[in-house]
Amino acid sequence: EAQVTQNPRYLITVTGKKLTVTCSQNMNHEYMSWYRQDPGLGLRQIYYSMNVEVTDKGDVPEGYKVSRKEKRNFPLILESPSPNQTSLYFCASSSKTGVRTDTQYFGPGTRLTVL
């Protein structure tokens, strides 16, 4: 089954404690993205990746890091989480050849609370 998986689905942590949210897709997609969603707002792109070792900042990259060492994985790293990073996070992937005509496939979401 074609899918995007994220782990963990729920996480409560404390300020300053480094954490990683994993994202994996099994569709051999080149493009992957991370988004955050806050109440009353749409999805805001944090980082995106066009292929292995190629990443770029989205609209809200401050406080986040990403890496793309393998095509299927795109982890999101919060080196020193702060309460304003409490949010719902989505990972998504799409194919390069279909980037104009194909949609993004979203993971199930990770709800992060930073105390």
Added chain:
Amino acid sequence: ILNVEQSPQSLHVQEGDSTNFTCSFPSSNFYALHWYRWETAKSPEALFVMTLNGDEKKKGRISATLNTKEGYSYLYIKGSQPEDSATYLCARIHNAGKSTFGDGTTLTVKP
């Protein structure tokens, strides 16, 4: 940030009503526009991909149109049903993987 705006922010209709909402975006350097449907506690799911000026797409009772020259897209739902209740998101797709989402229109259909 290239702004994508959606209106209205929320909409309450009765079952059987037809409704429509708007996605506005900068018309310059248009690449593609996507519509997604997002139900509470689920992930956004794709509805339509719009790429050409004048595009009209339809899926069941839901349809969408695109005007790239003036920078807007309309989403129409004919004969709304309670199961249509969701947040509808549009996203402007730039090339090379960057995308900008609107804040969404939340539709509530009352039985």
